[in-house]
Amino acid sequence: MVMPRWALPEHFEDVLPAEAQRMERLRRVLLDEFRLHGFQLVIPPSVEHMDALASGTGHDMDDSTWKFVDRISGRTLGLRADMTPQMTRIDAHVLNRRGVTRLCYAGAVVHTMPRSMTASREPLQIGAELFGHAGIEADVEVLRLVARSLQLAGARTVRIDIGHMGLFRALASHAGLDAAAEEVLYAILQAKDVPALREFVAARPAAAVLLPLPGLYGGADVLVRAMGELPDVPAVRDALGELLHLAKHLPDLPLSFDLADLRGYHYHTGIVFAAYSGRSPAAVALGGRYNEVGKAFGRARPATGFSMDLRDLIRLGQEALPAGAVLAPCEGDAVLQAAVAALRTQGEIVMSELPGHAGSWREAGCDRRLEWKDGAWRVVPLGE
Structure with missing residues (x-):
């Protein structure tokens, strides 16, 4: 069947006047809110060298990025699939500030494949990143900004699921797993495949320290239970301590804890989170800590942040239609x-x-x- 010339590729769509007006209004509202918290707007290019776009993110970003050859330099370029690596490059190499840097952004990104059956391959990403502070206080600030952003968008926040990549890595290291075995274990936990996890542990008895993870999901009481079920080693204590800090200092937010959540395994280094609204089964905001990404640009800095898709937000929001x-x-x-x-x-x-x-x-x-x-x-x- 020959497609008509006016037909768009699958998972791409026009934004028509009424929706575009609401989207632009929300973009302005959120960027103004970010500014009130000290986040400065930057506008990176949509195309960069591929080795910069994929730096520090593992193969996930490489698979998601459209690639082509630069006719001037002959180097491989990429059409950005996520703006966070660009923020990291700007902080590490362009601004090069000594202290805390807060940056925000809004723009289209493009994915080679949709993230779900209903997702667009061209999300309109908006987000904020905080660089230069390794303490848990930065994660608290970012989570509060996530909740405030969803409130401004009119999206009712049902829960914010929180995990910790440092906890998984500490347990994998304690079990003596090599990189290949860790990758296998990661895939098992992502699939929540408990029988496969038991088979994995049967072949590697030292990995039994990871068996409790799939069952450690729920409120702050899960963290107390984890302290009794997981090995009492410094890195594990530190990770659980950070999660307990969030529970203590964010009592007004609908936090839940999932210690088997390995979202962003190749990218994040500490706390990771996903916010959900009652009107969508998919996460409406994603984020977490990624301290190692800046190393590729010659300056590793502590970093944490989040991003959202404006397309999703306006469809979840309760904003009244503007007057004619x-x-x-x-x-x-x-x-x-x-x-x-x-x-x-x-x-x-x-x-x-x-x-x-x-x-x-x-x-x-x-x-x-x-x-x-x-x-x-x-x-x-x-x-x-």
């Missing part, structure tokens, strides 16, 4: 022009009524018109 537009005569004296200017200053959309289009203005969004009545220009319902 006002139709005004396209020509008039200074009094008419002053009336139009005043309406626009108040935030009203005012369209000029170009000749020859009578009866078509409602489809453009007009629900009122500007008419001369009782010695003044007044807004009246369209058609009155």
